[in-house]
Amino acid sequence: MTIQEFKSKLDIPLIVSPMFLVSSVQLITESCKQGIAAVYPSLNARTTDDFEKTIFEINQGLEKAKEHTNKVPAPFGVNIIVNKNNQRTQADLAICKKYQVPFVVTSLGSAKEIVDEVHQYGGLVFHDVIKKRHAEKAAESGVDGIIVVCVGAGGHAGTANPFALISEIKKFYKGAIILAGSINKGNDILAAQNMGADFAYMGTRMIATDESLASKEYKQLLIESSIEDIVYTNQVTGVYANYIKKTLINNDIDFHSTNTLSAEKLSETKHKSWKNIWSAGHGVTDIHSILKVKDLIQQIKIEYKKQLIKNNEILKQLKF
């Protein structure tokens, strides 16, 4: 598949991002049924055997949807963590190859060893970056797209401004750009395209859906939170990420500190991360309700179209 073919399979240029302990089979299949690509994190399945069952289930759900609606669902992807802490990289990749998962998103580490294997069966590879240096490495490894994770994103966000980082990466990379960080609405997707991105990547907004695996309390906290309630800290896993302040306080995390965590402290906090200490991006400010994925995507499509109409009006009023 080429990037152009991938794009032509989506109703709007949006990809639902992978979220550890949050993304469910239903979140993926419902998004794809609505014409939006979506990514399942392989580690959400407890073992590689469970992961294989999950891929089977997603394929089955999408096949059924195709029969019932006569509409071909958007492609789904799998997120594989490629650093040395993940013992399942190769085994999970083998499942992606077996089922010819349409695209693979690699995060942390290097995409190099994955690219050839996925290309061999016709799949695409997108790699997650927060810095120019990581983007250069991803470009060298031949990925089809670079996911540019900017300031205010949920999870392991970056600190870069999206305008600047996209411009920087476009100087040396000609593949697809996927922008992440507080993208919640249809008009945000269009804004991402105007900045030079080919696709938008959406995480936090999708947590507050019926289909996500997040608890009721987590979803409710997203509704109650605004930008001031999100804290960027390295005091949970040793790597900087955005979390909901209240859950840091509840778990006695000293988020004012920037010290490197001792091994002892790290083992204490790490097992609480994502499970008890909840992540979200600055985009919480735009979350006011918990919706069904179908309704949320419908709303996003309408916002996207309305913004296009608005842009057309702006164009008509131009005096030059």
Ligand SMILES: Cc1cc2nc3c(=O)[nH]c(=O)nc-3n(C[C@H](O)[C@H](O)[C@H](O)COP(=O)(O)O)c2cc1C
């Ligand atoms: C709860 C949570 C879990 C996440 N887990 C993963 C993960 O397992 N793999 C990954 O590549 N990114 C993960 N991310 C990052 C997202 O895929 C994505 O980059 C980010 O959510 C986009 O920014 P946004 O949340 O502002 O939309 C996670 C984000 C959140 C909020």
